[in-house]
Amino acid sequence: MAPAMFIAWTFCAMLISNNLVQGIGVNWGSQSSHPLNPSIVVGMLKDNGIKQAKLFDADGWTVSAFAGSGIEVMVGIPNNQLKGLANDYDKAKDWVKENVTKQINDVDIRYVGVGNEPFLKSYNGTHLKTTFPALQNIQKALNEAGYRGKIKATVPLNADVYEASSNKPSDGNFRKDVRSVMLQIVKFLDENDAPFLVNIYPFLSLYQSSSFPMDFAFFDGGSPIQDKNIQYTNVFDANFDTLVWALRKNGFGDLKIMVGEVGWPTDGNINATPKLAKRFYDGFLKRMANKKGTPLRPGQMEAYLFGLLDEDMKSIDPGDFERHWGIFRYDGQPKFPIDFSGKNNNKMPVGAKGVQYMDSQWCVLTEDTKNITELVPEIDYACSNSDCSSLGYGSTCNSLDARGNVSYAFNMYYQMQDQSVEACKFNGRAEIVKQNASKGSCLFPVQVLSAGERLSLAYGATIIAGLLLSLFTLV
Numbered sequence: 001m002a003p004a005m006f007i008a009w010t011f012c013a014m015l016i017s018n019n020l021v022q023g024i025g026v027n028w029g030s031q032s033s034h035p036l037n038p039s040i041v042v043g044m045l046k047d048n049g050i051k052q053a054k055l056f057d058a059d060g061w062t063v064s065a066f067a068g069s070g071i072e073v074m075v076g077i078p079n080n081q082l083k084g085l086a087n088d089y090d091k092a093k094d095w096v097k098e099n100v101t102k103q104i105n106d107v108d109i110r111y112v113g114v115g116n117e118p119f120l121k122s123y124n125g126t127h128l129k130t131t132f133p134a135l136q137n138i139q140k141a142l143n144e145a146g147y148r149g150k151i152k153a154t155v156p157l158n159a160d161v162y163e164a165s166s167n168k169p170s171d172g173n174f175r176k177d178v179r180s181v182m183l184q185i186v187k188f189l190d191e192n193d194a195p196f197l198v199n200i201y202p203f204l205s206l207y208q209s210s211s212f213p214m215d216f217a218f219f220d221g222g223s224p225i226q227d228k229n230i231q232y233t234n235v236f237d238a239n240f241d242t243l244v245w246a247l248r249k250n251g252f253g254d255l256k257i258m259v260g261e262v263g264w265p266t267d268g269n270i271n272a273t274p275k276l277a278k279r280f281y282d283g284f285l286k287r288m289a290n291k292k293g294t295p296l297r298p299g300q301m302e303a304y305l306f307g308l309l310d311e312d313m314k315s316i317d318p319g320d321f322e323r324h325w326g327i328f329r330y331d332g333q334p335k336f337p338i339d340f341s342g343k344n345n346n347k348m349p350v351g352a353k354g355v356q357y358m359d360s361q362w363c364v365l366t367e368d369t370k371n372i373t374e375l376v377p378e379i380d381y382a383c384s385n386s387d388c389s390s391l392g393y394g395s396t397c398n399s400l401d402a403r404g405n406v407s408y409a410f411n412m413y414y415q416m417q418d419q420s421v422e423a424c425k426f427n428g429r430a431e432i433v434k435q436n437a438s439k440g441s442c443l444f445p446v447q448v449l450s451a452g453e454r455l456s457l458a459y460g461a462t463i464i465a466g467l468l469l470s471l472f473t474l475v
């Protein structure tokens, strides 16, 4: 190639890569009843120019979908594996062998997330003793396998591992009950040049306190907090800098910090709407594009948005919004305009391509059912085995009437059960219809045809059940 051409080509390549904000990744969770085919999801990441992905496990099928994609991957280790990995170095070696070494030739694995928010207060200290030894074992196994300096192990932590006695960042320090283990972890991360990974949720600040000033959750102005000579105008900065203070006080003021999760949900709460999610992401991505950083850590930041897709199997103990964190819906279709380049172009992101849906049919309450009070057990059953998190106060389906509620529950169960005829019985009170049952802004979804593996598993189970049944009939 002639030098001039080469320069022109390099310049073009730079322009293209500049389209995306540096340091933006996404979290791709897997708690869905009907996961999309991993290759479709990776295609969608590429179509949107996303260069980093964070996973919550190291499922081989998912990880291998990143082969040749140029996307940097953080694989994860679920909390229930921490104990085993902490107690047995051989297990850590096996983990690295199976989940890193086997993939590394094709997939650009950069980080291993050991556990997921293991010190969350609600876990009552369950993972207090196992997290640090598991982290040590995994990094040691990575180093021994030849990935020292290339693949870093860290622990994705919730921002509740630190606190401030007042709401001033400069009062920040690690939570008392985890302080000693946090200091071990921080020292270890520092020695290994690995980042501190923290999840920061302005939405939860707003959700958890009725007196929280709404504007302070966003990036477009708001009643400021004065801390020494710094004015904080949003809770994200204040939260992040509380961590910086906690690190400083313990002698690690320069430790690299990455944001493991940040985002805004779109349903399941009065403040969880596409409009507010857009407001949050617009502000956040613009700051990322401007390399604004926080008052104590100005400059470029790295952050993984949470999350890519809605997950209908997540626990709703924290709130109905838990299943609606996706920038994209369950089927990979966009919900609101978002511009990953931080330029706030009012454009929908690129949705998943090649998604296959089940037939366009819905399960609804029959018209001749008059007394729906007697259906309460059926509704409970349908909802507890599917996802009714869009029905509550402030949610997209809250304006349905009582009959609409019943139909919604029936349909969610029916779709969850892959539109099995058996799943639309409900004592003869339900029927399958071909007319779209959605009402206004309340979507009655049609599920996607789930990726092959799961379906064949389900069929496998049905066949076995059928076999057992026929055996019994024979006897």
Ligand SMILES: *[C@@H]1O[C@H](CO)[C@@H](O)[C@H](O)[C@H]1NC(C)=O
Pocket: 057, 058, 059, 060, 076, 077, 078, 091, 094, 095, 098, 099
């Ligand atoms: C590799 O990761 C998967 C998914 O998280 C896990 O189920 C499996 O146990 C791991 N393999 C080993 C050998 O630990």
Ligand SMILES: *[C@@H]1O[C@H](CO)[C@@H](O)[C@H](O)[C@H]1NC(C)=O
Pocket: 122, 123, 124, 126
């Ligand atoms: C933590 O303790 C509370 C109260 O004792 C209990 O309700 C909850 O189930 C416990 N959680 C775990 C993960 O053990």
Ligand SMILES: *[C@@H]1O[C@H](CO)[C@@H](O)[C@H](O)[C@H]1NC(C)=O
Pocket: 360, 436, 437, 438, 440, 443, 446
């Ligand atoms: C049903 O209607 C809703 C709302 O108009 C629409 O978004 C959805 O795509 C429709 N579903 C199907 C399968 O046609």
Ligand SMILES: *[C@@H]1O[C@H](CO)[C@@H](O)[C@H](O)[C@H]1NC(C)=O
Pocket: 371, 372, 373, 374
């Ligand atoms: C409707 O069903 C409930 C529960 O079975 C019952 O208590 C109630 O009397 C019924 N109402 C009518 C009008 O039949």
Ligand SMILES: *[C@@H]1O[C@H](CO)[C@@H](O)[C@H](O)[C@H]1NC(C)=O
Pocket: 391, 392, 393, 400, 401, 402, 405
């Ligand atoms: C429909 O169900 C939701 C969630 O349980 C409830 O908040 C709402 O009041 C119900 N609507 C009617 C009309 O019963």
